[in-house]
Amino acid sequence: MKTIRAMRVHQGVPGALEDMLLDDLAAGEVVIEAHYSGVNYKDALAVTGRGRILRRFPLVAGVDVSGVVVESADARYTPGDEVLVTGCGLGESHDGGYAETVRVPAGWVVPLPSGLSLFDAMALGTAGFTAALAIDRLEQNGLQTGQGPVIVSGASGGVGSIAIDLLAGQGHEVVALSRKRDALDYLAALGAAEVIDTGLVAAETRPLEEARWAAAIDNVGGEVLAWLTRTVKPWGSIAGIGLAGGHELHATVMPFILRGVSLLGITSANCPMERRLKIWTRLVTDLKPRHLDRIVAGTVTLDELSDTAEEILSGQHRGRYVVRLR
Numbered sequence: 444m445k446t447i448r449a450m451r452v453h454q455g456v457p458g459a460l461e462d463m464l465l466d467d468l469a470a471g472e473v474v475i476e477a478h479y480s481g482v483n484y485k486d487a488l489a490v491t492g493r494g495r496i497l498r499r500f501p502l503v504a505g506v507d508v509s510g511v512v513v514e515s516a517d518a519r520y521t522p523g524d525e526v527l528v529t530g531c532g533l534g535e536s537h538d539g540g541y542a543e544t545v546r547v548p549a550g551w552v553v554p555l556p557s558g559l560s561l562f563d564a565m566a567l568g569t570a571g572f573t574a575a576l577a578i579d580r581l582e583q584n585g586l587q588t589g590q591g592p593v594i595v596s597g598a599s600g601g602v603g604s605i606a607i608d609l610l611a612g613q614g615h616e617v618v619a620l621s622r623k624r625d626a627l628d629y630l631a632a633l634g635a636a637e638v639i640d641t642g643l644v645a646a647e648t649r650p651l652e653e654a655r656w657a658a659a660i661d662n663v664g665g666e667v668l669a670w671l672t673r674t675v676k677p678w679g680s681i682a683g684i685g686l687a688g689g690h691e692l693h694a695t696v697m698p699f700i701l702r703g704v705s706l707l708g709i710t711s712a713n714c715p716m717e718r719r720l721k722i723w724t725r726l727v728t729d730l731k732p733r734h735l736d737r738i739v740a741g742t743v744t745l746d747e748l749s750d751t752a753e754e755i756l757s758g759q760h761r762g763r764y765v766v767r768l769r
């Protein structure tokens with residue numbers, strides 16, 4: 444039986460490359476010859492052994508994968524089909540995408556949307572899917588162009604970069620909130636009309652500050668999310684995605700009861716399949732990114748994954764890394 448190279452994590456230690464057999468992988472109806480994955484914040488935590496991401500051990504990490512079906516016990520898929528999987532438990536409770544071969548339940552598989560390459564599917568990955576899901580939810584809650592600026596925090600990261608690209612493509616005036624003073628040109632090239640420094644957050648602490656954002660996409664959590672509640676316009680919404688800066692939220696009810704502000708929770712991993720398919724379709728039609736080449740910071744191999752994960756956790760990177768699996 445052919446061996447499969449995989450980044451596997453044992454409890455209490457960082458992930459390492461191992462040779463595995465197909466029978467070693469978690470069960471599923473669809474076997475995929477894996478081509479690409481990506482490196483999300485969650486993956487960086489899992490690979491380095493930091494953060495409680497993995498729910499069983501040992502486990503192959505990687506919450507995303509794109510590739511070609513080689514075996515399927517489910518009639519919806521046949522060998523040769525190009526597919527992708529993001530979230531659903533992949534790389535968290537089920538052996539994940541950092542392997543040459545991936546085996547998953549058929550219900551998790553998304554046919555590769557027409558017009559998207561296997562590489563670009565992972566340049567987007569969970570980050571792109573989540574950015575689009577957030578925009579979809581903001582729109583459902585009333586966001587339209589012309590209502591004012593939309594702010595994106597954690598702007599230079601994976602979700603942030605793609606969110607800026609997608610929002611600007613929709614005609615929104617986008618404001619990027621970033622800690623990186625040297626990322627101005629990068630963020631402007633993605634479509635940000637203005638870049639503001641996170642230093643402002645500490646200076647505006649009243650329960651209600653000047654209301655200026657029609658909506659917000661937040662990847663940082665903590666003090667940044669609390670500040671967004673204080674500065675979003677009446678009837679505006681915040682899509683709460685991440686916790687790169689902290690998981691706690693110290694806020695008052697004032698923005699909610701005096702301005703009608705909405706805080707919308709965004710969870711990509713367990714997004715129902717009908718909505719999942721809708722979001723992937725939007726990513727190749729009206730929410731198609733315009734600057735994915737610029738957002739891809741580089742392509743790495745499984746051997747380079749540990750160093751990439753450290754770089755991501757240090758918060759120094761820009762955009763997304765794609766992982767080449769063969």
Ligand SMILES: NC(=O)c1ccc[n+]([C@@H]2O[C@H](COP(=O)([O-])OP(=O)(O)OC[C@H]3O[C@@H](n4cnc5c(N)ncnc54)[C@H](OP(=O)(O)O)[C@@H]3O)[C@@H](O)[C@H]2O)c1
Pocket residue numbers: 482483484485569570573596597598599600601602603620621622623626662663683684685686687688689709710711712755756758760762
């Ligand atoms: N809810 C969901 O379904 C879902 C899906 C995907 C991701 N997420 C979460 O969303 C967040 C972003 O994910 P990602 O993959 O885009 O991560 P990422 O590429 O690491 O980007 C995070 C960005 O946040 C900022 N940041 C990092 N550390 C920070 C700190 N200590 N304080 C303040 N800002 C900090 C940095 O941007 P600047 O330097 O530009 O400020 C960084 O580039 C993560 O928390 C991730 O777990 C959630």
